[in-house]
Amino acid sequence: MKLRILKVLLRKEYLQIYRDKLMLRQMLMMPFIQLLLLSSAATFEVKTAHLYLVDRDHSESSRGLTDRLQASGRFHVSGASGSNNLADVSLLNRSAGVILVIPHDFERNLVRTRSADIQLIFNAEDGALAGVTSSYAQQIIAAYARELTVSIKPVIAPAPQIEVRARGWYNPELSYKDYMIPGILVQLLTLVGTLLTAMNIVREKELGTLDQLNVTPIPRSAFIAAKLIPLWTIALAELAVGLMVARWLFGVPMRGSLVLVFFAASIYLVVALGIGLLISTAVETQQQAMFVSFFVILIYLLMSGLFTPIRSMPNWAQWLAEVNPVKHFIEIMRAVLLKGAGIADVARSLGILALSGVLVLTLAVRQYAKTST
Numbered sequence: 001m002k003l004r005i006l007k008v009l010l011r012k013e014y015l016q017i018y019r020d021k022l023m024l025r026q027m028l029m030m031p032f033i034q035l036l037l038l039s040s041a042a043t044f045e046v047k048t049a050h051l052y053l054v055d056r057d058h059s060e061s062s063r064g065l066t067d068r069l070q071a072s073g074r075f076h077v078s079g080a081s082g083s084n085n086l087a088d089v090s091l092l093n094r095s096a097g098v099i100l101v102i103p104h105d106f107e108r109n110l111v112r113t114r115s116a117d118i119q120l121i122f123n124a125e126d127g128a129l130a131g132v133t134s135s136y137a138q139q140i141i142a143a144y145a146r147e148l149t150v151s152i153k154p155v156i157a158p159a160p161q162i163e164v165r166a167r168g169w170y171n172p173e174l175s176y177k178d179y180m181i182p183g184i185l186v187q188l189l190t191l192v193g194t195l196l197t198a199m200n201i202v203r204e205k206e207l208g209t210l211d212q213l214n215v216t217p218i219p220r221s222a223f224i225a226a227k228l229i230p231l232w233t234i235a236l237a238e239l240a241v242g243l244m245v246a247r248w249l250f251g252v253p254m255r256g257s258l259v260l261v262f263f264a265a266s267i268y269l270v271v272a273l274g275i276g277l278l279i280s281t282a283v284e285t286q287q288q289a290m291f292v293s294f295f296v297i298l299i300y301l302l303m304s305g306l307f308t309p310i311r312s313m314p315n316w317a318q319w320l321a322e323v324n325p326v327k328h329f330i331e332i333m334r335a336v337l338l339k340g341a342g343i344a345d346v347a348r349s350l351g352i353l354a355l356s357g358v359l360v361l362t363l364a365v366r367q368y369a370k371t372s373t
Contacts, residue, residue: 010226048073049133052096053080059107061148064103065118068144069100074136087121097123102243110148161258170338181252183306185242186268190297191328192235193269197276198289201227206285224365228273235269236262255340261333264346267353268329274360281367300326325356 051069055062069075078096079088090096096365101119109116120137124130171178239262246252283289301307303317304326310318321327328349335341343350 048076049076049077049098049136050096051098051100052090053077054082054084054087054099054101055080056082056104057102057106061107061110062102064148065102065141065144066100068277069140069323072140074133074140091121091123098137101272117351146311159363167231177250178252178338179334180306181246181250182337183304183330185239185246186304186326186330186333187301187306188242189235189239189265189329190272190300192231192238193272194276194279195290195293197228197231197273198279198283198293199286200231201277201280202283202286202289204282220365220368224277224368232266232269232273235272236265239265252337254337256302256336256342260343260346261336264329264332264336264350264353267350267357268325270357271325271353271360274357276365278360280284280368281364300324303327304330306330322352323356325353328352 031058053066055066066077068079071224075098079090082099087096087099087101091099099121101121103117103119106116106118118141120134122130122134243254243258243261247254276293279289279292279296283292303310303313303321303324305321306326310321310327313321332341332346332349334361335346339345
């Protein structure tokens with residue numbers, strides 16, 4: 001009897017979603033537009049930084065240093081003068097992001113003492129951006145210093161050099177798209193699972209059909225299942241299309257089992273749908289549902305390690321992140337797709353997701369039962 005009722009309710013929900021063109025566009029178009037935009041925009045990589053040059057030495061060595069910085073493609077000289085004031089103005093009006101100051105006697109100090117100082121001044125409004133730019137500059141300058149060690153005849157024997165040969169595993173090209181896109185797919189599932197679930201149920205409240213359904217002999221479990229299962233299946237379908245876009249358009253590697261990815265996504269969506277159901281019990285309008293959902297999702301994403309490393313957070317925030325289901329699903333996605341991890345490698349995160357799903361969905365169903373009586 002319950003299965004027959006569930007089948008009828010599921011048919012009703014799928015038809016309702018199909019007829020609601022606005023919701024259909026939200027579910028089908030918006031996530032992929034976000035995927036295409038965020039996969040290119042959400043990166044800490046610095047393509048080119050504008051550099052203002054204050055060269056007081058005007059020597060062959062100072063020109064060589066400037067040429068190396070420009071030849072790397074990471075820096076573009078947007079202005080040059082011998083004035084610190086003009087350099088400060090360029091940093092203030094954002095025409096330059098970096099100031100390179102080469103002092104007098106730069107080359108002479110290199111020849112005589114094999115040591116010389118230069119100054120790099122960064123616009124550090126964005127600390128992460130300044131840190132990446134500083135890292136690029138220091139690597140280029142260190143490489144140029146090694147060239148000078150060979151080309152300039154030493155007065156004393158040069159210090160022994162240690163050559164470091166670095167190799168990156170799992171993402172050897174250091175591509176931010178490979179790192180970010182798995183996390184962005186998690187974000188899209190979160191939006192579909194949480195936001196649309198909350199708005200779909202609250203819409204029933206606004207139309208008055210929810211009260212009508214509550215006075216019928218339809219079991220609440222069947223009604224809730226009928227509300228959640230369509231969005232659960234649609235979210236999995238969107239994940240499938242998102243993975244195809246990630247693979248064929250952006251070349252994201254998929255070294256692990258896609259079955260494991262969908263298994264983890266199925267568990268995670270129970271959490272996301274439960275949170276959406278819980279939000280729907282606390283609000284009365286779709287506008288309220290949207291604001292509360294975005295508030296919850298924003299905190300989840302900021303505390304998930306998607307944009308900033310969790311290791312850089314304070315200790316209390318790291319502990320709080322451990323109960324964040326988004327964080328664990330992102331870890332699973334990156335581990336399986338980039339590293340080829342198996343179920344044993346992600347068992348801990350899967351267990352936390354499963355436990356979160358049980359707790360959140362149980363709480364949401366009980367709260368819904370209270371508010372609907």
